[in-house]
Amino acid sequence: MPVTLARPCDLLEVIRKSRFLAQAAPIATPDDAQAFIKAVSDASATHNCWAWKIGNRYRFSDDGEPGGTAGRPMLAAIEGQGCDQVVVVVTRWYGGIQLGTGGLSRAYGGTAAKCLQAAEQLELVERIRCRCHCRFAELAVLKARLPDYEALIESETFDPDGAELIVALPQAQFDAMLGLIADISRGRSVLQTLEL
Structure with missing residues (x-):
């Protein structure tokens, strides 16, 4: 490494x-x-x-x-x-x-x-870039949990329903982060990887 x-x-x-x-x-x-x-x-x-x-x-x-x-x-x-x-x-x-x-x-x-x-x-940890959208009510909880997954926020774009986050996280944390977002949003939000 x-x-x-x-x-x-x-x-x-x-x-x-x-x-x-x-x-x-x-x-x-x-x-x-x-x-x-x-x-x-x-x-x-x-x-x-x-x-x-x-x-x-x-x-x-x-x-x-x-x-x-x-x-x-x-x-x-x-x-x-x-x-x-x-x-x-x-x-x-x-x-x-x-x-x-x-x-x-x-x-x-x-x-x-x-x-x-x-x-x-x-x-140096190699990270992948991902996107997810969450509602305002879920945003604070998600942001508080990001450090647990070594995830870094690259950008945050707000719209009337909530915010779209672009995060960078270690590949090994992707599945766990996917589960976290599904739990917090009750299945409404999905984590998607972005092409480099």
């Missing part, structure tokens, strides 16, 4: 007089990743290398380090820790000692991996 980070985190390492500051955060979109990279990059540093992964999408940058010595090892660290929806920036301040390509790969990848290992992680 893939994990993401509960909150942003950082870790500082000194390797042969160079300082490596890893900063990581949970993200939902590539724009979130780019905004984090821009926010934490230090213009006074020698390099601000980064990598992010969201599902099958990923990007990385060596920011002037020899090709393949920074961004790719950082992406490998993200994948190696079983993370998804995560961005990592490793900022390096050069200390005067050459590390070589192998040393750079170990420094960037290792600092990123240690940062992710030390972070508080959350399991």
Whole structure:
């Protein structure tokens, strides 16, 4: 089961007089990743290398380090820790000692991996989107019970009879949620899955 980070985190390492500051955060979109990279990059540093992964999408940058010595090892660290929806920036301040390509790969990848290992992680639960309509009298009861099924309300649209809810819930909770809605509405409302 893939994990993401509960909150942003950082870790500082000194390797042969160079300082490596890893900063990581949970993200939902590539724009979130780019905004984090821009926010934490230090213009006074020698390099601000980064990598992010969201599902099958990923990007990385060596920011002037020899090709393949920074961004790719950082992406490998993200994948190696079983993370998804995560961005990592490793900022390096050069200390005067050459590390070589192998040393750079170990420094960037290792600092990123240690940062992710030390972070508080959350399991990513794959959710399905569903729709249901319920009357006003049933709405408060249904909303109060949604957390029991790990269901999240994505949208709520009101009409003269009640409200249509779009909810996201774990696939494993679908049958139980179906039963709950049937019980609360006395069979009047049905939970329908939505196509992605």
